[in-house]
Amino acid sequence: MEADFLATVLLSSLSSASILLIATIGLAVVFGLMGVINLAHGEFLMIGAYTALTATQAGVPYLLAIPIAVVVTMAIGALVEVLIISRLYGRIFDTMLATWGISIAFYQLAVLTFGTVSPGIGMPQISVKIGDYSLALYPLLMNVVALLILGFVYLLMTRSIYGMKARASIQVPEMARAIGISSARVNTMTFALGCGLAGFAGAVLLPIVPATPSMGFAFVIKAFLTVVVAGPVTLTGSAFAAIGLGGGASVTASFLTSVAGDAFFFIVTALLLWRFPLGISARWRRKL
Amino acid sequence: MKKLFVAASLAIFAGGSAFAETKIGAIFDLTGGLNIYGLQQQNALELAVDQINAAGGVLGEPISVVSYDAQSELSKYTQFTTTAVLRDDVDALFAGLTSSSREAIRPIVQANNVLYFYPSLYEGGACDKQTFVTGSSASQQLDVLIEWAIQKYGPKIYIMAPDYNFGTISAHWVHEYAKQHGGEVVGEDFLALTVTDYAPTIQKIQQSAPNFVVALPVGANQTGFLEQFAAAGLKETIGVVSTNYGSGNQQVVVSPAAGEGLIASQGYFQVVDNPANAAFVAAWTAKYGSSEPIVSVAVDTWNAVHLWAAAVNKAGSTDIAAVTAALESGLTFEAPNGTVGFEPGSHHLRQNIYIVEGDANHSFNVVETFEGVAPAYENTMCDLIKDPSIATQFTPEGL
Numbered sequence: 233m234e235a236d237f238l239a240t241v242l243l244s245s246l247s248s249a250s251i252l253l254i255a256t257i258g259l260a261v262v263f264g265l266m267g268v269i270n271l272a273h274g275e276f277l278m279i280g281a282y283t284a285l286t287a288t289q290a291g292v293p294y295l296l297a298i299p300i301a302v303v304v305t306m307a308i309g310a311l312v313e314v315l316i317i318s319r320l321y322g323r324i325f326d327t328m329l330a331t332w333g334i335s336i337a338f339y340q341l342a343v344l345t346f347g348t349v350s351p352g353i354g355m356p357q358i359s360v361k362i363g364d365y366s367l368a369l370y371p372l373l374m375n376v377v378a379l380l381i382l383g384f385v386y387l388l389m390t391r392s393i394y395g396m397k398a399r400a401s402i403q404v405p406e407m408a409r410a411i412g413i414s415s416a417r418v419n420t421m422t423f424a425l426g427c428g429l430a431g432f433a434g435a436v437l438l439p440i441v442p443a444t445p446s447m448g449f450a451f452v453i454k455a456f457l458t459v460v461v462a463g464p465v466t467l468t469g470s471a472f473a474a475i476g477l478g479g480g481a482s483v484t485a486s487f488l489t490s491v492a493g494d495a496f497f498f499i500v501t502a503l504l505l506w507r508f509p510l511g512i513s514a515r516w517r518r519k520l
Numbered sequence: 521m522k523k524l525f526v527a528a529s530l531a532i533f534a535g536g537s538a539f540a541e542t543k544i545g546a547i548f549d550l551t552g553g554l555n556i557y558g559l560q561q562q563n564a565l566e567l568a569v570d571q572i573n574a575a576g577g578v579l580g581e582p583i584s585v586v587s588y589d590a591q592s593e594l595s596k597y598t599q600f601t602t603t604a605v606l607r608d609d610v611d612a613l614f615a616g617l618t619s620s621s622r623e624a625i626r627p628i629v630q631a632n633n634v635l636y637f638y639p640s641l642y643e644g645g646a647c648d649k650q651t652f653v654t655g656s657s658a659s660q661q662l663d664v665l666i667e668w669a670i671q672k673y674g675p676k677i678y679i680m681a682p683d684y685n686f687g688t689i690s691a692h693w694v695h696e697y698a699k700q701h702g703g704e705v706v707g708e709d710f711l712a713l714t715v716t717d718y719a720p721t722i723q724k725i726q727q728s729a730p731n732f733v734v735a736l737p738v739g740a741n742q743t744g745f746l747e748q749f750a751a752a753g754l755k756e757t758i759g760v761v762s763t764n765y766g767s768g769n770q771q772v773v774v775s776p777a778a779g780e781g782l783i784a785s786q787g788y789f790q791v792v793d794n795p796a797n798a799a800f801v802a803a804w805t806a807k808y809g810s811s812e813p814i815v816s817v818a819v820d821t822w823n824a825v826h827l828w829a830a831a832v833n834k835a836g837s838t839d840i841a842a843v844t845a846a847l848e849s850g851l852t853f854e855a856p857n858g859t860v861g862f863e864p865g866s867h868h869l870r871q872n873i874y875i876v877e878g879d880a881n882h883s884f885n886v887v888e889t890f891e892g893v894a895p896a897y898e899n900t901m902c903d904l905i906k907d908p909s910i911a912t913q914f915t916p917e918g919l
Binding site: 248251364482486 | 551553555556559683709710711712714715716717719720721722723724726727739743744747748750751752753754768769770772773774775776777778811812882
């Protein structure tokens with residue numbers, strides 16, 4: 233096997249893992265910090281993509297369209313939390329049912345608003361040459377984006393006052409309330425943050441995955457499995473799970489077939505959950 | 521008991537329908553993931569019925585339509601086909617997009633002997649007396665496309681296809697026609713519909729260094745393949761041809777940088793230039809606007825309704841045996857995609873196949889027109905004149 237092929241496989245598998253991590257991290261925050269399974273995660277991603285697309289069509293530069301997408305999805309997320317999720321805390325199956333319903337409604341709303349096809353914005357036509365192989369630059373950039381977003385969420389949770397309150401409200405809710413933390417407000421913020429991260433993913437992945445009403449379906453299953461495999465140490469666990477599952481699947485697909493890549497993802501997920509029913513990070517000593 | 525009830529209700533309905541207007545059923549995906557196609561199929565059906573009714577209807581009576589929304593769910597096709605046949609007593613049914621939906625419908629229309637039109641391009645091979653297919657089959661499109669592409673780009677072919685029967689059967693035909701026309705398949709990759717990251721496929725394509733890629737992306741995610749292929753800088757040296765690019769207006773979604781120069785072949789594109797198409801596009805735009813280009817399944821539906829109406833008028837009755845005989849009599853129709861007519865034996869449409877090239881404005885230019893292409897594979901396997909009792913979907917050997 234030639235060295236240049238191996239190098240391209242390694243690089244593009246890393247970006248596959250990064251893309252998975254970017255799409256997963258919002259779900260990880262909501263599930264890990266609130267115990268809420270947000271089945272509408274993929275639709276928030278879709279809303280982010282459409283917001284960024286609409287903004288660029290209106291003449292906003294793409295880099296500015298990304299923060300706009302984050303703000304819009306956070307606002308919608310906060311609204312959903314106040315109206316629906318906040319009434320269902322502690323009822324995990326009811327929240328799953330409710331968020332699933334929300335996802336269907338958002339999907340059909342997108343069809344009604346944007347129609348079934350919208351023009352994509354395309355990827356920057358820049359490629360990197362490694363020996364005989366060339367790789368598109370934009371997916372490689374996702375490695376940097378994934379590191380930045382991971383670092384941002386980590387710092388937000390460990391260094392900011394909001395982060396401390398959020399962790400306190402989850403770890404010992406009664407005590408948090410007793411010392412004056414309004415856990416309802418903190419929860420709204422956390423859910424909105426998770427949705428904002430989904431919106432960020434939709435916007436930043438827009439050049440790779442065009443905006444369509446059904447784009448959420450493609451991400452939500454793998455993102456969800458990644459979070460479940462990650463377990464209680466949400467952030468670090470998700471990063472490892474994304475590299476192992478997403479990167480591993482991509483390497484497998486490069487050497488065998490794409491079907492084998494998918495099979496790798498699901499079989500390894502099943503094996504890991506069999507060996508570590510609470511996720512790979514169940515016995516780690518870290519908290520995030 | 522159930523059988524008796526069905527027979528009895530059929531008798532009651534049949535007794536009533538002699539005086540009623542002609543009624544057709546439409547089952548398409550008006551909501552859900554497939555409505556990108558289903559809405560246009562429904563629009564085309566309504567437009568065709570409007571036009572036929574304005575010209576006096578069939579047998580001097582207007583046609584009425586009963587519509588159902590299959591919601592992109594297979595179970596709804598079974599449910600609504602049964603309803604359309606047993607409760608609404610339709611004279612003909614126009615329904616379905618995916619092959620799985622057609623296979624859900626066929627046993628029901630067969631058991632109740634109702635005329636069924638399947639208006640969609642597909643992998644080919646469906647064969648039974650009640651079913652008429654107006655879309656083009658995979659072999660019909662690929663025969664001319666592969667020969668054309670080998671001449672244009674060279675003999676080495678890579679196949680990128682979805683991992684279900686449309687993809688695997690189409691890939692079989694690529695192998696077959698590559699052999700026939702002096703080409704060679706140097707690699708292939710089948711992909712799940714949920715894949716969004718095509719880097720592994722793109723590396724394998726570079727590794728096997730083909731002259732052109734036969735790309736059959738299905739669904740929104742797989743159009744991402746074309747973006748990623750172009751962004752990796754491969755479009756300059758490797759051609760891309762497809763039998764389904766454009767069938768769901770992918771050329772609108774794909775950026776001009778990735779879409780320019782892509783080759784597609786199908787039975788219809790909106791840019792086809794002839795008087796029937798000009799009139800059709802004008803009527804469509806007047807009723808539905810021009811926000812989305814018209815896709816081939818819309819014209820397949822339009823042709824199905826018109827061919828059925830012509831056959832009923834020719835037969836002088838809606839009786840299924842008489843209408844089937846009329847449809848098998850070499851009846852032709854001046855369609856937006858040229859002259860079309862059913863092959864008597866296979867119930868598939870002889871029609872033009874167009875090869876087009878993507879331009880920089882989310883549209884196409886016609887490169888070459890192949891007139892009156894026969895559904896060759898279906899004609900060899902399926903002869904319903906000789907043996908009307910065949911009811912199967914033929915697939916190439918070994919699949």
